Amino acid sequence: MDDSPKGPSKYGNSDNYNVYDNNDNIKNNISSSSSSFPFPSPQYYSSSNEIEESSVENIMSSSSDAVAASSSSSNLIREGIIAGKRIAKISVVTLLAIGVVEIVAGYLSGSVVATADGIDSISDAMISFIVLLGLRIAHRPPDKKFHFGYHKVESFTALMAAIGMIAIGIVIFYNSYQSLIHPHEIKEPILVMLVLAGASALSLHRAFQMRKIANKYNLLSLKTDARNSIKDGSASVIGFFSILIATQFGFLQMDAIGGMIIACYIFSVSYISLKKSSLILVDSWQNPELTDMIKKIISEEFSNEMLNVQNVLLRSAGMVDQAEIHIGFSAEEQLSDIEMLSLRIEMTIRSKIPSLEKISIIPHSSTAIATADKPTTTLATKLNALRNIKLKKATSI
Numbered sequence: 001m002d003d004s005p006k007g008p009s010k011y012g013n014s015d016n017y018n019v020y021d022n023n024d025n026i027k028n029n030i031s032s033s034s035s036s037f038p039f040p041s042p043q044y045y046s047s048s049n050e051i052e053e054s055s056v057e058n059i060m061s062s063s064s065d066a067v068a069a070s071s072s073s074s075n076l077i078r079e080g081i082i083a084g085k086r087i088a089k090i091s092v093v094t095l096l097a098i099g100v101v102e103i104v105a106g107y108l109s110g111s112v113v114a115t116a117d118g119i120d121s122i123s124d125a126m127i128s129f130i131v132l133l134g135l136r137i138a139h140r141p142p143d144k145k146f147h148f149g150y151h152k153v154e155s156f157t158a159l160m161a162a163i164g165m166i167a168i169g170i171v172i173f174y175n176s177y178q179s180l181i182h183p184h185e186i187k188e189p190i191l192v193m194l195v196l197a198g199a200s201a202l203s204l205h206r207a208f209q210m211r212k213i214a215n216k217y218n219l220l221s222l223k224t225d226a227r228n229s230i231k232d233g234s235a236s237v238i239g240f241f242s243i244l245i246a247t248q249f250g251f252l253q254m255d256a257i258g259g260m261i262i263a264c265y266i267f268s269v270s271y272i273s274l275k276k277s278s279l280i281l282v283d284s285w286q287n288p289e290l291t292d293m294i295k296k297i298i299s300e301e302f303s304n305e306m307l308n309v310q311n312v313l314l315r316s317a318g319m320v321d322q323a324e325i326h327i328g329f330s331a332e333e334q335l336s337d338i339e340m341l342s343l344r345i346e347m348t349i350r351s352k353i354p355s356l357e358k359i360s361i362i363p364h365s366s367t368a369i370a371t372a373d374k375p376t377t378t379l380a381t382k383l384n385a386l387r388n389i390k391l392k393k394a395t396s397i
Contacts, residue, residue, distance in 0.1 A: 087210050223276075235262040238262055280317070307341070309327055
């Protein structure tokens with residue numbers, strides 16, 4: 001998938017390096033690009049044909065690697081969305097069932113912590129449903145209204161889920177506090193503990209499955225839902241021991257205290273999800289190592305070219321990341337050279353870091369680059385040499 005802007009720009013025709021379906025397309029684009037380059041004298045070709053042909057083959061190889069990496073990344077994203085939607089559906093049904101059973105058990109026994117856990121489970125089911133909707137929308141292709149796609153919808157749903165969790169936590173904490181002031185005896189404690197134990201086992205099993213999928217495919221909304229589900233299973237464990245202490249040791253307030261602990265647990269999980277989703281929505285980048293890696297790749301792979309990396313800007317859009325790389329070129333460099341060198345840089349980075357869905361190379365004129373050290377062989381001459389070789393072969397036939 002490629003979101004690079006198409007059409008002419010101030011740096012030349014960018015259509016030549018936007019879409020690369022296979023090696024044939026790459027060759028055709030390079031071949032057609034060479035027609036717009038200025039041709040050096042014929043004697044130059046004869047002295048450098050073998051070297052130039054090898055250089056162009058290296059460009060083709062880099063293109064092939066980039067296409068393979070991009071295809072692999074797209075397949076991984078699709079696979080992640082399918083797996084995420086499947087586990088989210090299971091989560092909705094499971095949490096609804098657990099919540100209804102716990103609320104019924106809490107109503108019959110008069111247990112605040114069981115009722116609180118049931119409300120928490122139903123609210124978690126609603127959050128899982130929001131996450132499911134987010135996953136369905138987040139990876140729609142770009143359209144006229146959303147030119148960069150719907151990737152951030154997933155982070156937005158994670159934010160909404162976190163806010164919903166905070167609201168539920170406030171309700172649970174208030175009801176638990178009221179029960180702490182006016183404690184009462186719990187009926188059918190064995191039944192309630194069995195319900196809470198079963199709910200805990202089921203919730204934790206499903207939560208760890210969800211977390212595995214979320215971590216594998218880097219789904220922020222599903223990570224939020226997984227933390228929420230782990231919290232739900234842990235809350236049932238807290239409820240189990242609260243009922244045990246309240247009934248076996250006569251400390252009736254423990255039922256209410258358990259409900260307040262669950263509420264505080266909800267607040268802590270909500271804070272983590274709220275922070276992460278908010279940072280993504282405001283384009284905060286939390287991985288400086290990747291920035292340094294990109295600079296290192298360019299400096300090592302293109303050490304013989306006249307350029308310098310001025311700035312690397314990164315942003316996250318949920319499952320995928322996007323990069324904007326500002327590079328200074330010699331003021332005497334031809335636009336055609338800059339265009340093709342930008343293409344090579346993009347393909348090299350994409351082949352080494354597939355998680356970067358969109359890579360924009362922004363060229364700048366840099367007077368700091370000494371022109372005296374400029375290589376005698378430029379990208380334009382490399383491509384012109386290839387074109388000359390093709391013309392000779394065609395003539396010989």
